[in-house]
Amino acid sequence: MTEAPAFPAPVVLWSHDEAERAGKPLLVLLHGYGSNEDDLFSLAGLLPEGFVVAALRAPMPMGPGFTWFPLTASIDYSIDAVKLAAEYALEWLDTVKANHSSVTLLGFSMGMAMATTMLRYRPADFAAVVGLSGFVIDAGADAAFRDDELDGSVPMFWGRDQQDPVITPDKIDYTMGWVRKHVDLTKVLYTGMWHGINQQEIGHVGEFLTHKVLTD
Numbered sequence: 001m002t003e004a005p006a007f008p009a010p011v012v013l014w015s016h017d018e019a020e021r022a023g024k025p026l027l028v029l030l031h032g033y034g035s036n037e038d039d040l041f042s043l044a045g046l047l048p049e050g051f052v053v054a055a056l057r058a059p060m061p062m063g064p065g066f067t068w069f070p071l072t073a074s075i076d077y078s079i080d081a082v083k084l085a086a087e088y089a090l091e092w093l094d095t096v097k098a099n100h101s102s103v104t105l106l107g108f109s110m111g112m113a114m115a116t117t118m119l120r121y122r123p124a125d126f127a128a129v130v131g132l133s134g135f136v137i138d139a140g141a142d143a144a145f146r147d148d149e150l151d152g153s154v155p156m157f158w159g160r161d162q163q164d165p166v167i168t169p170d171k172i173d174y175t176m177g178w179v180r181k182h183v184d185l186t187k188v189l190y191t192g193m194w195h196g197i198n199q200q201e202i203g204h205v206g207e208f209l210t211h212k213v214l215t216d
Contacts, residue, residue: 007059007084010092013041015053025127025213026100027051028093031058032109032134034065040108046202050214052100059088068114082137083144086117093118102127104213106205108197109134109166112158116178123149127213129183130157130205133164133195135171136178147182155212156183159190159201166195 014021027047029040041055058066068089069081097103104127107115112134119129120139123146139145158179160167179185188204 007088010059010088011037011057012092013037013055015041015044015051021052022099023101024052025050025102025104026097027053027104027106027209028089028115029053029055030068030089030105030107030111030114031055031066032107032111033067033071034063035108036065039065040106040111043197043202046206048206048210048214051104051209054096056089056092059085068110071110077137079137079139079142082113082117082139083142085114086121089114090118090121097125102213104128104130104209106130106132107134108132109195113137116156117145119154119183120145120147120150123154126154128155128157128209130208131159132197132201132205133160133167133193134175135167136175138171138174147178150182152182152184154183155186155208157186157188157205157208159188159197159204161190161193161195163191164193164195 031037031039037055037057044053058068060067068085069077071077105115105118112131115129115131116136119126121144156179186208190198190201
């Protein structure tokens with residue numbers, strides 16, 4: 001059993017003052033490895049206005065930024081560390097979600113691994129998931145990952161560039177198999193984006209969120 005690290009109190013950037021958040025759908029942004037909450041928060045103004053946006057900082061310092069869980073040189077990870085990170089994010093979410101009509105997750109790179117892990121912990125809790133240039137954790141038969149409860153009804157957007165030099169082929173292969181079995185998938189491939197996000201993709205994400213969350 002991995003001993004839980006002493007994670008710091010959550011740091012969150014909000015798009016709305018607290019008095020303006022009640023009853024609105026929440027969109028939680030989960031940044032990538034070595035980044036911080038400012039990174040994806042810069043996209044908030046490009047996403048549908050109907051959401052309250054919250055960008056959560058990962059709990060572990062890493063270089064100039066932060067990480068959700070450690071990575072090895074071969075971009076491998078510990079399942080126990082992933083689970084601790086997901087529990088950290090969900091514990092914070094539990095303190096705010098009752099104030100909102102729904103919760104949607106958007107993660108970039110490692111943040112996509114976080115978003116899908118949170119969905120697998122709480123299959124009934126999220127209106128939709130957006131994953132950008134990332135992957136799904138290969139969790140084996142770990143009982144904390146309740147994949148058998150994901151019946152393909154949760155909408156998920158997955159955008160990536162086939163020439164992404166960061167996410168390794170084994171992770172893409174596992175992710176492809178997982179999304180086909182467990183979510184209502186919208187998958188879009190981009191060129192010239194590499195390991196990043198471009199304006200066209202953000203437009204597609206906005207359309208997806210409007211159609212799948214705001215108008216349902």
